[in-house]
Amino acid sequence: xxxxxxxxxxxLVIGVLVGCGVYLLLERSLSRVxxxxxxxxxxxxxxxxxxxxxxxxxxLIGSGPAEDMSDPLPQAMVLTAIVITLGMxxxxxxMAYRSWQLHGHDEVQDDLEDxxxxxxxxxxxxxxxxDDIGTSLAIEAAEARDExxxxxxxxxxxxxAQVNADDHEIKGRDR
Amino acid sequence: MTWLVPLPVVIPLIAAGLALAMSRRSRAQGIIxxxxxxxxxxxxxxxxxxxxxxxxxxxNIGGWGAPVGIALVADRLSALMLLISAIVILCVLLxxxxxxxxxxxxxxxxxxxxxxxxxxxxGVANAFLSGDLFNLYVGFEILLAASFVLLTLGGTGxxxxxxxxxxxxxxxSSILFLxxxxxxxxxxxxxxxxxxxxxxxxxxxxxxxxxxxxxxMGFSIKAAVFPLSAWLPDSYPTAPAPxxxxxxxxxxxxxxxxxxxxxxxxxxxxxxxxxxxWAALLTMIVGIxxxxxxxxxxxxxxxTLVSHIGxxxxxxxxxxxxxxxxxxxxxxxxxxxxxxxxxxxxxxxxxxxxxxLERLGSLAKVAPALAVLFxxxxxxxxxxxxxxxxxxxxxxxxxxxxxxxxxAYAAMGAGLLTSLLTLYAVVKAWNKAxxxxxxxxxxxxxxxxxxxxxxxxxxxxxxxxxxxxGPLYAxxxxxxxxxxxxxxxxxxxxxxxxxxxxxxxxxxGDDS
Numbered sequence: 209x210x211x212x213x214x215x216x217x218x219x220l221v222i223g224v225l226v227g228c229g230v231y232l233l234l235e236r237s238l239s240r241v242x243x244x245x246x247x248x249x250x251x252x253x254x255x256x257x258x259x260x261x262x263x264x265x266x267x268l269i270g271s272g273p274a275e276d277m278s279d280p281l282p283q284a285m286v287l288t289a290i291v292i293t294l295g296m297x298x299x300x301x302x303m304a305y306r307s308w309q310l311h312g313h314d315e316v317q318d319d320l321e322d323x324x325x326x327x328x329x330x331x332x333x334x335x336x337x338x339d340d341i342g343t344s345l346a347i348e349a350a351e352a353r354d355e356x357x358x359x360x361x362x363x364x365x366x367x368x369a370q371v372n373a374d375d376h377e378i379k380g381r382d383r
Numbered sequence: 384m385t386w387l388v389p390l391p392v393v394i395p396l397i398a399a400g401l402a403l404a405m406s407r408r409s410r411a412q413g414i415i416x417x418x419x420x421x422x423x424x425x426x427x428x429x430x431x432x433x434x435x436x437x438x439x440x441x442x443n444i445g446g447w448g449a450p451v452g453i454a455l456v457a458d459r460l461s462a463l464m465l466l467i468s469a470i471v472i473l474c475v476l477l478x479x480x481x482x483x484x485x486x487x488x489x490x491x492x493x494x495x496x497x498x499x500x501x502x503x504x505x506g507v508a509n510a511f512l513s514g515d516l517f518n519l520y521v522g523f524e525i526l527l528a529a530s531f532v533l534l535t536l537g538g539t540g541x542x543x544x545x546x547x548x549x550x551x552x553x554x555x556s557s558i559l560f561l562x563x564x565x566x567x568x569x570x571x572x573x574x575x576x577x578x579x580x581x582x583x584x585x586x587x588x589x590x591x592x593x594x595x596x597x598x599x600m601g602f603s604i605k606a607a608v609f610p611l612s613a614w615l616p617d618s619y620p621t622a623p624a625p626x627x628x629x630x631x632x633x634x635x636x637x638x639x640x641x642x643x644x645x646x647x648x649x650x651x652x653x654x655x656x657x658x659x660x661w662a663a664l665l666t667m668i669v670g671i672x673x674x675x676x677x678x679x680x681x682x683x684x685x686x687t688l689v690s691h692i693g694x695x696x697x698x699x700x701x702x703x704x705x706x707x708x709x710x711x712x713x714x715x716x717x718x719x720x721x722x723x724x725x726x727x728x729x730x731x732x733x734x735x736x737x738x739x740l741e742r743l744g745s746l747a748k749v750a751p752a753l754a755v756l757f758x759x760x761x762x763x764x765x766x767x768x769x770x771x772x773x774x775x776x777x778x779x780x781x782x783x784x785x786x787x788x789x790x791a792y793a794a795m796g797a798g799l800l801t802s803l804l805t806l807y808a809v810v811k812a813w814n815k816a817x818x819x820x821x822x823x824x825x826x827x828x829x830x831x832x833x834x835x836x837x838x839x840x841x842x843x844x845x846x847x848x849x850x851x852x853g854p855l856y857a858x859x860x861x862x863x864x865x866x867x868x869x870x871x872x873x874x875x876x877x878x879x880x881x882x883x884x885x886x887x888x889x890x891x892g893d894d895s
Contacts (some may be wrong), residue, residue: 233555238547245554252561259569281451282568285517289561292524296554299531310540316547319617326677351573 218254225251238304238314242297249293256282256289308334384433388442388455390426391508394419402709406494409823413480416497418744420476420504424469431462435858439865439875441514445535450578456514458712458872459862464511465500466798468845471722472504474837478726481833495532501780503629510637514876516574519641523605525562527553530634533626534618541621549618552604559692561603567594577876580648580869589651596651599642599659606638609666610698612689616673620681620738625727627681630721631688636714639695645761646699647866657790659700664794666811667693667801680728680738683812684721687764689857690801691717694779697794701782707863709778711857715761716771716848723760723841730834731757731816736826739812740812744821752835756816760842761813763849765806776802778856830880 232244260282267280304314398419439458468492504525535546571582607615668691677683698710747754766772783795
């Protein structure tokens with residue numbers, strides 16, 4: 209029977225590793241995030257060792273009595289987890305490098321589109337195509353008359369300029 | 384016939400290797416992918432008949448006995464998920480092949496597209512078939528790693544920006560899941576789902592709650608349930624159209640599947656059902672309000688995706704056979720419809736040069752077929768009566784009335800409101816993109832007919848789900864009964880006396 213009392217040193221090490229990992233994960237820079245993920249990953253691997261109970265003899269049939277052997281299952285899982293973490297870390301590293309190539313830094317950026325939508329809503333321009341034409345008869349009438357006149361309608365010009373401004377804002381979004 | 388069970392995982396993985404070896408010859412790659420995924424589809428069809436008539440099919444990998452070795456289990460729920468995902472994956476592959484042919488494969492790094500796509504298919508199948516918590520984690524990691532590559536395909540600035548958020552959030556959810564696995568192993572000494580459902584009952588209730596919350600957190604991030612959903616609308620729309628389509632259809636549903644599995648097999652005391660129902664309510668409302676504000680079709684669809692995850696979570700939180708049945712039906716409906724819509728969004732982008740509703744217009748005049756193709760799945764998503772979305776929502780409402788608590792009624796109200804707002808959002812998009820005049824003349828292009836095909840097939844599968852609604856509801860009902868009973872699953876995995884002498888040490892200490 210394996211001794212299932214957790215090892216205090218291991219538990220403390222897990223706490224420190226995961227704590228530092230969470231702190232680094234909250235940073236914006238991708239390279240710190242990688243270090244954070246690696247720390248947490250190692251902490252979790254140690255957690256698996258604790259979950260397997262105290263260390264015993266090597267789990268090989270014939271090497272000793274079965275009761276004294278370590279539980280081999282958590283070790284197999286830790287091995288798998290290490291390999292997976294390695295692959296993921298390599299990918300994030302590559303991504304951080306690419307980000308540095310493109311932008312000169314590796315910081316995780318905000319969602320530009322969200323901000324753009326919010327700004328447009330503040331300016332009251334969201335849906336102006338649908339709403340202006342659909343809801344206000346006066347505007348509709350004005351636009352209908354303006355088609356025969358020379359020069360663009362003021363509101364229309366404003367709208368077009370706005371669309372162009374937005375195009376400029378999101379340049380590069382549509383590849 | 385149990386040898387069929389591992390095939391949906393093994394075939395794509397082998398094909399991925401072959402495709403990688405053929406990286407110089409894109410034609411050969413395409414043939415390999417199509418053949419492999421067609422075989423998977425065939426296997427899924429056979430599996431769904433087998434499991435429906437003979438009960439769950441179990442394979443112990445490498446002949447190791449069930450509780451210690453890795454078991455792959457295909458029960459009714461897994462088989463249905465597998466079939467729907469095989470259809471969707473194959474259709475999206477055909478669409479992307481047609482796109483590649485039309486574009487002459489210039490510029491894009493197609494050499495890695497096919498292998499990665501096949502690995503993604505294998506990961507999804509592995510997650511659906513896994514009868515073991517750690518193998519479920521491995522399945523998640525396989526599909527996540529593949530999705531990272533697909534999302535950042537080409538490495539443009541915008542994709543790297545969106546990809547870094549997606550990658551970090553996904554890594555976080557994986558870590559949560561892994562911690563939960565370690566704790567569960569420490570508490571019970573096993574990770575086999577069937578054995579866990581027998582042993583978790585002996586664990587201290589407070590500890591069990593911690594384990595449940597950890598697992599739900601991990602899965603909810605993947606499924607994009609409301610407080611944990613902010614990453615989705617940001618990262619999905621930047622990927623190429625076929626990639627977004629398959630992500631939107633499948634990846635979130637893998638999370639939903641995992642929630643269904645753990646809620647029915649492992650944690651049946653229902654202490655978090657109220658919390659889940661609140662999450663469902665908020666997911667529906669917050670998601671759809673986000674969708675209404677958007678002026679880009681892809682982002683709009685991403686927000687509707689988030690909001691409709693709420694319906695499935697609502698069905699799960701009811702913890703009744705009818706609720707689960709409706710939830711499973713809704714998953715099947717939503718996978719096909721959401722994927723079809725994203726594929727059509729890709730077609731719109733091709734024809735109109737953009738997906739921004741501010742600049743699209745008059746598409747109904749220049750591409751009437753496209754207008755129909757967008758309209759049908761859009762109405763289906765909103766739940767307009769004769770279609771499958773309506774059937775799914777009706778089932779959920781019936782199950783909600785059966786429960787009859789005030790919160791259930793509130794969630795049902797939210798569901799109806801969401802349905803209405805979905806209709807508003809998609810009709811607004813349809814009006815702007817197809818009906819109104821374009822502010823600037825559209826580019827003079829045409830959509831290759833071969834790209835229409837797969838999108839049309841998926842849209843009609845969405846309709847077909849309504850046509851076979853009766854039998855499908857009977858099937859999902861049977862699946863939900865199996866899930867609630869638990870015994871079909873457990874007995875299939877742990878056949879006492881017949882399997883190998885696999886034994887796991889019980890951490891509680893009465894046998895070792």
